[in-house]
Amino acid sequence: MRPGILFVVVGPSGAGKDTLIDAARGALGESGRYVFARRLITRPANAGGEDHEAIDDAAFEALERGGELLVSWRAHGLAYGLRSSLLDELTKGRHVIANGSRGALDRLARKVPRVVAVVVTAPRTLLAARLASRGRERPSDIEARLLRADLALPDGIESIIVQNDSSPEEGVERFLAALETSARRLFLKPVPIDGWRDHIAYIPADSIVGAGDYDGPSRVDITGDGRSIRARINIVEPGWLLEPDELGLSREAFRVLGLPADAQVTLSRTPPQHSRDALRRKVQGGELGAAQYEMLLRDIVEGRYPESEIAAFLVAATRSLTDAEVVALAKVRAQFATPIRWDEPIVVDKHSMGGIPGSRITLIVTPIIAAHGLAMPKTSSRAITSAAGTADAMEALARVDLTVDEVRRTVFDARACIAWNGRLNHSAVDDVMNAITRPLGIDSNRWSVASIISKKLTAGSTHVIVDLPFGKRAKLRTEVDARDLARLFEVVGRGAGLHVEAYPTDGSRPIGRGIGPALEVRDVHWVLDGHPDAPQDLREKALSFAARVLSWDPAIGTPQRGRIRAEELLRSGEAREALHRIVVAQGAREQPVRPGPLVHTVRARRSGTISEIDGWRIAGIARRSGAPQDKGAGIDLLRGVGDNINTGEALYMIHASAAAELDAAVEMAARDDGILFDEELVGGCLVESIRS
Structure with missing residues (x-):
């Protein structure tokens, strides 16, 4: 018998944890598969709230010293604990449900075979109403309690979110479904029975999933490691073919599912x-x-x-997808993630549809906004097909894999952050959807808008600006496409309760000189420092977006006044100082990353006027040189569209840290360097090698 699961129920005050646990005890207590833990608490037994085991401080400390507690913690002036005897129940294969603490999850994970955190939550307004109905606290105390509520979990802890925002019956149903989803994991066993085209699954009568629930003609879904098969259930006598935590599959069904014996699988009833x-x-x-x-x-x-x-x-x-459906999807998707709440009247954010090499305006806009004083907890992505994402570039300066607590602290200290969204905006919906859409190449701007807006809701944003680059090699091909998407962003944002402004921008060419994390950061520093080599297109675009964001401050009011304020913050050095504060608060690198020391200069093979720079090709060469994994790798553009070039003149430099990567990038550039002259692509290039 494999050990059971320890379910630790956590969530903010007012979420209804005790109510759900009590209802689950009535529904599952007699099954023999679940044990409901009574917490030891140093308060009287008749103090209200949950049914706990009352104990005084001295006795509690004696149990701690004697090793008789599985875990203990302190909160609200009280001591809490769970008895070590619960380990015996887990060893017998029973699942234990305990009202617990986030702070104890790490310690529990080191002591028991499997811990699952069941996070019970609800919208903040509903939490406040529930707390007020108890009559124990003043409104100001309730507000303070909700602001202090920490919904973050330690890294590596398996979790399920239960939204308890509807009727009590619906909340209980969701809670029970969450428990059963985790508890239904079985271990696969091939059965030497040929069911031919009829996929047959076998469970013993004493199965941990409750065989009676699956008896009948309906089929079930068997899922594991991204694979799924639908099968008919047959029940076999206990102790004969299968253990209580095993599921057998007929020969053909086992072959089609394609998982090895003893793989973990989940048994699910077909959808209602x-x-x-x-x-x-x-x-x-x-x-x-x-x-x-x-x-x-x-x-x-x-x-x-x-x-x-x-x-x-x-x-x-x-x-x-209609506009109304995109709004509905955005709101629904946000319910599958834990939101961040801010005690701020305005929380600003920025998003770009991306695809334009070097357009690293976020690292300029964010410190300008922070220097002014607005809160901007910016979460950004890493590169998927480009040479650098915003998170990749910021990582050349500081840590970006921040926890929710670290984001809060950074914004408190520096008024902004630039963090990786993979850790903060994790979406269970995206996990499932991306596993299917990416291999099949399914893409939809409308689906993307729902996803993006939902993540802004989760991040606690109130005002969002969206950059929509368009061009024949951008994600959006025409200005009409960009304007249509801008309208959708604003409609969906308004429907979801956000102020969203979206702007089409020129995506026909790279922005700035550097393409790759360290080179793009260099451009950012040049702009913030007022350096004479600062790329003016990067500076202008950053100021344009910063001006619009600043206009949301009632004290500024208009983009024109926002532009004046943004230029002032750049000129005075306050924006540069703000970036430094953000970097320090997030955790500065001991040594900032520099452009790669191995350099090749790509030169023109003919004279003419540059009519176009193929950003997709240039980004591909930069990736081949090692970016974004090698933060110092990339391309430094020396000339731009409209420049007159003579034969042999330098077009750009390729930076790398490894000779093999540099050679591969040079070979790629020799086939097609991405620079078009007078409507004609240059057929080759002269390359000068400089190794320093």
Whole structure:
């Protein structure tokens, strides 16, 4: 028998944890598969709240010294603990449910085989109303309690979020589903029975998932490691073929699923009919509402649908999403993540659809805004196909993999941060969807808008500016495409309760000189320092966006006054000082990354006027030189569109840290250097090698 799971229920005050645990005790207590822990608390037994084991301070400390507590912690002037005897229950294969503390999760994970944090939460307004209804605290105390609530979990802790924002019955149903989703994990065993085309799964009558729940003609989904198969369940006698935590598959079903023996799999009932009706309606081109999307996405995240049906849904969604549906999706998707709350009247953010090499304006806009005093907790991505994302560039200066607590501290200290969004804006929906959309090449601007707005909601933003570059090699090809998307961003933002302004920008050429993390940071420093070599296109674009963001401050009011203020902050050096504060607060590198020491200069093979720079090709050469993994690798553009060039004149320099990477990038540039003269692509290049 494999050990059971320790479910630690956590969440802010007012989320309803005790209510859900009590209801689960009534629903699951007699199954024999679950044990409900009673916490030891140093307060009287009749003090209200949960049913706990009362103990005085001296006795509690004696249990701690004697090693009789599995874990203990202090909060609100009281001591809390769980008895070590719970380990015996876990060893017997029973699942233990305990009301716990986030601060104890790390220690528990080191002591028990498997810990799952069940995070119970609800919108802040609802939490406040529930706390007020208790009559124990003043409104100011309630507000302070909610502001202090920390929803972050330690790294590496498995978790499930339960939104307890509806009726008590709905909350209990979600809570039980969350427990069962984790507890249903079984271990795969091939069964030498040929079911031919009929996929058959076998569970013992004493299965840990409760065999009676799966008895009947309906089929189930068996999911593991990104694979899924639908099968019919047969129940076998206990102790004969399978252990209680094993699931058998007929020969053909085992082959089709393609997982090894003893792999962990999840057994899920096929989606309820109303969920399947919603999916079918969307596949047929119909319109869904917020409640239908919430139900459908929850079933998808919980593994109730096979990949083929999810793919069909996503293909349909890319073709027919109304504005109202995008708004609904944005709101629903935000419910699958833990939001960050700020005690600020205005919290600003910026997003770019990207795809333009060197356009690192975030590292200029953010310190300008911070120097002015507005809060800007900027979360940014790493590069996927480009030579650098904003997070890659910032990482050449400081840490970017910040926790929620570190983001809060950085914004408190420096008024802004520039952090990696992969750790902060994790989305269970994206985990499932990206696994399907990326291999199939499914892409939709409307789906992306819902995802982006949902992440801004999760980040606690109130005002968002969006950069929409367009050009024949950008993600958005024409200005019409960009204006249509700008309208959608603003409509969806308004529907989700955000102030969003979106602007089409010229994406026909790279912005700035540097392409690659360290080179782009150099350009940023040049702009912030007022250096004579600062790229003017980068400076101008950054000032334009900073001016619009500053106009949201009522004391500024207009983009014209915002521009004056932005230029003043640049000229005075306050913006440069603000970037330094952000870097220090996030954790500055001991030595900032410099451009790679190995350099090759790419020269023109003919004379003429540069008519175009192929940003996609240039970014590809920069990636081949090692960027963004090698922060010092990349390209330094020496000439721009409209420049007159003579044969042999330098076009750009390739930087690298490794000779093999440099040679590969030079070879790539020799085939096509990405510089077009007078409408004609240069057929080759002369290369001068400089190694220092």
